[in-house]
Amino acid sequence: MDASASEPTLATVVDDEFVRYFRHLATRVERAVRCLPREKTWDKPFSFGNSVGHLVLHLTGNLNHFVGSIVAGTGYVRDRPQEFSDPRHEPAEAILARFHEAVEMTVKTIQAQDASGLMSPAGAQMPIETRFGLFLICTAHLNNHIGQMSYLVQALGHNTEEPPSW
Structure with missing residues (x-):
């Protein structure tokens, strides 16, 4: 029996x-969302920035567009400006549910x-050419906005209690 047959492939x-x-x-x-009181999910501590809630909408739209529409063929149609301006301010549970659906689809x-x-x-x-590159950029994008969320949480007077990593 070939030992390489039991080894995982790079893919x-x-x-x-x-x-x-x-x-x-x-x-x-x-x-980041759950450490905030409900009434602060949509607060913008800076006039030039976003709220944690709007960033969740943006991340959901990003995954649904780049992974869902482009790779999985879901037919998702993105409204990127709405991700940053949606006035509905839905409960955290609703936006997190859609975000987790997008992650599981991904x-x-x-x-x-x-x-x-x-x-x-x-x-x-x-400059991305492959699906691998698209997945890579989506993880980097998500990680970038998590950094923003962490900063917003602190600016709103709260803490994620997340231990430092790496």
Whole structure:
């Protein structure tokens, strides 16, 4: 029996790591939202910035557009300006539920990728050329906005109680 037959492929490792990291980032978003009192989810501590609630809408739209529409073919139609201006200010539970649905759709889409799928063209997403690159940028984008959320939480007088990592 060939020992390499039982070893995971690079595509499997990539899929597993992306899935693990997306789920980790989702817990960080949840923590940022849940550490705020309900009435502060939509507060903008700076005139030039966003609220934590609007960032959750933006991250949801981003995943639904780039992973859902472009890779998974869900037919999602994005309204990016609305992600930052939606006046409805829905409860945290509602926006988090949609965010987690987008993350799980992303996870399922990633898990469906083999080496060929990861190397498939991502369409006109310059400078990104492949689905692998699109997933990579989506994780970086999510991580970037988690940093913003952490700053907003502190500016609103709260703390995620998240231990430093790395």
